[in-house]
Amino acid sequence: MRITERAHLAVRTAVKPGEEVVDATAGNGHDTVFLAKLVGAGGRVFAFDIQEEALAATRANLDAAGVPSERVSLIRESHVGLGDHVINPVAAVMFNLGYLPGGDHQICTRCEETVIALESAWAVIRAKGILTVACYRGHPGGQEESSAVLRAAQKLALRGAVMDTYGLEGSEAGPFLVVLRKD
Numbered sequence: 001m002r003i004t005e006r007a008h009l010a011v012r013t014a015v016k017p018g019e020e021v022v023d024a025t026a027g028n029g030h031d032t033v034f035l036a037k038l039v040g041a042g043g044r045v046f047a048f049d050i051q052e053e054a055l056a057a058t059r060a061n062l063d064a065a066g067v068p069s070e071r072v073s074l075i076r077e078s079h080v081g082l083g084d085h086v087i088n089p090v091a092a093v094m095f096n097l098g099y100l101p102g103g104d105h106q107i108c109t110r111c112e113e114t115v116i117a118l119e120s121a122w123a124v125i126r127a128k129g130i131l132t133v134a135c136y137r138g139h140p141g142g143q144e145e146s147s148a149v150l151r152a153a154q155k156l157a158l159r160g161a162v163m164d165t166y167g168l169e170g171s172e173a174g175p176f177l178v179v180l181r182k183d
């Protein structure tokens with residue numbers, strides 16, 4: 001099973017219709033569409049990306065999926081600003097790190113910002129909520145960012161998060177998933 005599919009399975013266990021959720025790295029919008037369908041008509045998705053191209057692709061995928069625009073707030077900003085936009089407790093926050101597939105590979109998530117964003121995300125997740133982080137080690141900076149994510153997740157586990165990982169035992173350059181649940 002791909003790590004993105006595993007992330008979706010994990011998020012389904014925590015999110016109920018009508019809740020608020022976050023796609024911290026909108027990219028082409030696949031997680032945004034998934035989350036928008038999951039929360040339904042009464043829910044809300046906050047989707048972040050620094051690239052206008054990514055937000056346009058996300059909007060196109062939302063439109064193609066028949067998701068009303070008022071259900072999703074597309075925010076052109078780094079995931080590091082998540083805490084400035086998300087006020088209410090959310091059921092889930094999803095990160096899919098790296099670069100925009102089909103986009104400029106020089107524009108990608110950065111280790112320092114991602115660690116800050118993980119802390120901000122954890123602060124807004126409600127009890128029994130979930131945080132998923134898809135990490136990609138095979139691009140420049142990916143190893144460093146992935147290691148930083150693991151360190152940050154382990155610190156959250158020491159503070160009570162329930163942590164699971166998937167795919168770590170694979171290739172050293174392969175992707176893996178971190179799942180954190182808040183009790």
